[in-house]
Amino acid sequence: MKVSEPLEPARKVIFNPFLASFKSDPYPTYHRLQESDPVHKSSLNGAWVLTRYADIKKVLRDPRFRAEQLSGRIAAKSLVPRAAGDFAPLAIATGTWLLFLDPPDHTRLRSLVGKAFSSAEVERLRGQIREMVNQLLDQVKDRERLDLIGDLAAPLPVMVIAKMLGLPAADLDKLRHWADELSRVVDPLRSLGDYEYLNEVAGEMIDYFRRLIGERRLALGEDRLSALITAREQEDKLSENELLSICIFLFVAGEETTVNLIGNGMLALLRSPEQMGQLQRHLELIPTAVEEFLRYDSPAQFTSRVATEDIELGGKTIGAGELVYLCLGAANRDPAQFADPDHLDLARSDNRHLAFADGIHYCLGSILARLEGQIAIEAIVRTFPDLKLSPEPLEWRENIILRGLKSLPVTTG
Template identity: 50%
Template sequence: MQTVASQNGKVTFKFNPFLPEFHTDPYPIYTHLRTEDPIHMSSLGIWIISRYTDVVQALRDPRLSSAQSHISRYSRQQGTPSPVVSLSSQCLFFRDPPDHTRLRRLASKAFNARVMEEMRSRIVNFVNELLDRVEGAGTMDIIADFSRPLPVRTISELLGIPEADRSQLKQWSHWLAHIFDPMKSSNLGEEVNQAVLEFRDYLIDLIAERRQHPQKDLISALIQARDEQDKLTEDELLVTCMLLFASGEETTVNLIGNGMLSLLRHPHQLEKLKENPLLIQNAVEELLRYESPLQICGRTAIDSLEIGGKTIRKGLPVFLLLGSANRDPEQFPDPDRLDLTRPDNRHLAFGDGIHYCLGSGLARIQGQIAINSLIQRLPALQLQTDTPEWRENIFLRGLQALPVTFGKRR
C-alpha cells in the first residue's frame, strides 16, 4: 500500500501509479481508494475517481474532455507541433463533440459489426497458423509468439496492407503504442515521432493507390464513407488507420495475455471453459472485467463539476480508474473472484459513453477465438513462472511475457 506518515504520526494514503507495486498488483490500492477516498486529490495534482457509479458518470459528462488529456512530452519539436501531437489532434480518441460526433459517424460506416464478423473466419485461420508454428515445441511465450502477432495480422488484413509490408508495419505499431505510455523516458519521443512520420508517408501512398484502385478492405471503405456531402479528410483518414493499429494491437494483446494468465491461475474456471467452449463469450467479458487491458482513462475538466460530493475545478486533470470500477463490490458481487458465468456483466473495459471503444467488437472476436483455440488445442498448458513481469504503463495493463509449457504433440 502506498502511504506516507505525517508529523503527528497519522498515516495517510498517497496514490502514485508510477510505483512498481502499482503495476504488479493495483487492486489493493483500488480497494483502499473506493473505501476511504473514492474522489481523491492525489499528490500529483490529479483527481482520482475509483467507484463504478462515479466513473460511469464521469465518462458520460461532457465537461470532462478527452481533447486536453494528451501526453505533453511529445508536444514540441523545434518550436512546432510534433508529429505525435498533430496525430492526436486529429484522432477520434482525443476529440470532443461536435468533431468527435462527426468523425465517429463517418468511421462507423466503414468499421461496423458486419465488417468485424466477416473477419471471423480469417482470424480462425490466423490463430491456427500461429499455433501450428509452436505446437511441436512444447513451450511458448503467449505474448511474443501468439497474442502480439495476431492483432497485427488481423488489422493488416482488415486494412488491406500487402503481405510484403507487414514486417515493417509491426515495427511502426510497436512505437505508436508508446503514445499511450507516459512511463517511457522522454528520449523515446524521437523514435515515436519518426515512426509516425514513416507510417504516415507509407499510408499516404497506399491511400492514393486505393483511390485509384479500390479493394474490399477498410482503407477503401473509409475513403468511400460519406454522410451526405461530408467525408473524412486526408489527415483524418491517415490518423484513423494509424490509431487503429496503435490501440487495436494493445487492447487485443493484453486481452489475450491477461485472460490466459487469469485462467491458468484459476484452474477450476479453466476446466469449466474447456468442458463448455460455448461459454467463451461470457468468459471473455469476465476476463475483460477481471484484468482490464485499459486501466485508466485521462480527462481534463473544461468546466467545474461535482462528482461524489466533491467539486472538480475547471482545468484540472482527472484519472478515471476503469480497473477499480470493474472490481467495485457495489456493482459486481464478490468482485475479486473470477467467475466465467457471471451474469449482467456491465464492465467498463471498453469505456462508456461517446468514447466507447469503436473496435471493441473486433477485440472481442479475436479474444474469443484465440483463448478457445489455445485451451482446446493445447490442453496441458501450464505457467512457467508464478510471477510474470507486468509492463510499466499506468494506463494499460499487460504482461512483458507469458511463458508456458504444454507438452509436445505426439
C-alpha cells in the first residue's frame, strides 16, 4: 500500500465515542479519520468531526464559527414533554461559562474575571499549592497502595479554588462532589434524566454560593470572591446570576482540567518506564513534561463550534447552523504537526499543542492548571521512586468531551 493511500475507505471509518475500545484508546480512530476522512460527518447527531491540527486551529481562530450555546441545549431539553420543570437552576449555573459564549459577552466577562488568573496572580499561589500537595501526600506516603486520582489529583484543584475564593475547608467534599457531577453537562449526548439530576445539583450549588456571597458582601476580604463581588470594568460589574455562574464555573473547569492532566500524565509515565526514569533523573524537565502530557493525552478531547454561514473546509461544505466538534485530542496527535506523535517525549521542544484550545476561547485557567500539574507530578515522582501501576483494569469516565480516569491505582514499592 502506498503511503498516500488511505488506511481504509472513508465509508468504513466508524466514529463511535461510546465504544469501550474508543474510551480506552481513541487515538487509532483519530488517525484513521485523519488519513481518510478528516472532515467527517458523524452519524450520531449529524455533527461534523474535525481531526487535523491545521483545520482545527483554523476554525478556532475563524469568527465565522461561534461557540455552541449551552443555554440553547438546556432550553431544548426543557421543552421535552416529560421534562420536570424548565431547568432554570442549570441555566443560571452555566449561564456565563466562557467556553459557550461569544463576544461581546465573552469579552466582557473574561475581562472582569481574567485578572484572577494572570501569571502574577497565579505565581503568588505557588507556595500554597506546594503546601497542599505535601499535605495530601503526607496522608498516603506510607501506604503500599493508593489511588492517584482519589488521593491526590481530585482533591487538589478543589482545595486551590476554594483557597482562592476564601471558602471554608469544611466544604471541600461537597464542592468537589458538585463540581464532579456538574462537569457532565458539557457532554452533548446526555439524557433527559441526566439533565434533571444535574438541575438538582445546580440548584444546590446556587443556594450555597448565594448564601456565601451574601455573607461576604458584609465582610469583604482579600480573597478572589471578594474581588469578583467588587470587580468593575468601565462602570460594568457582574450581576448576581453572573457571579453565581462564574463561581460554579471556576470549580467545574478548574477541577476537570487539573485532575485529568495529573491522572493522564501519570498514567503515561507509568506506561513508559524509560521516560519515568528520565524524569526522575532530570526533574528540570517537569515544565516540558507537563506540556507533553497535555499533548499526549489531552484532558479535554473535544470543543464545539457552530458555523454561522456555509463554509468550505477540506473539500466539504459545512452548512450554516451546523455543529462542528473539534477534536483537540486528535489534533495533538497529528503526524503533520508533531514528529512521532504517538511517542511520549518529555523533552519535546516544538510542542504547540491545542490542549487549551486557541483564539479568544483559549483556556482562562491554563496558567493555574500548568502550575498545579507541575507541582503535583514533581512531588509524586520525588515521593514514590518505585511507583508502579496496579494490575486491575482501568476505567475511564463516561464523558465524550473530557478524558479522565475514574481511578488510578498504584503500588509504591
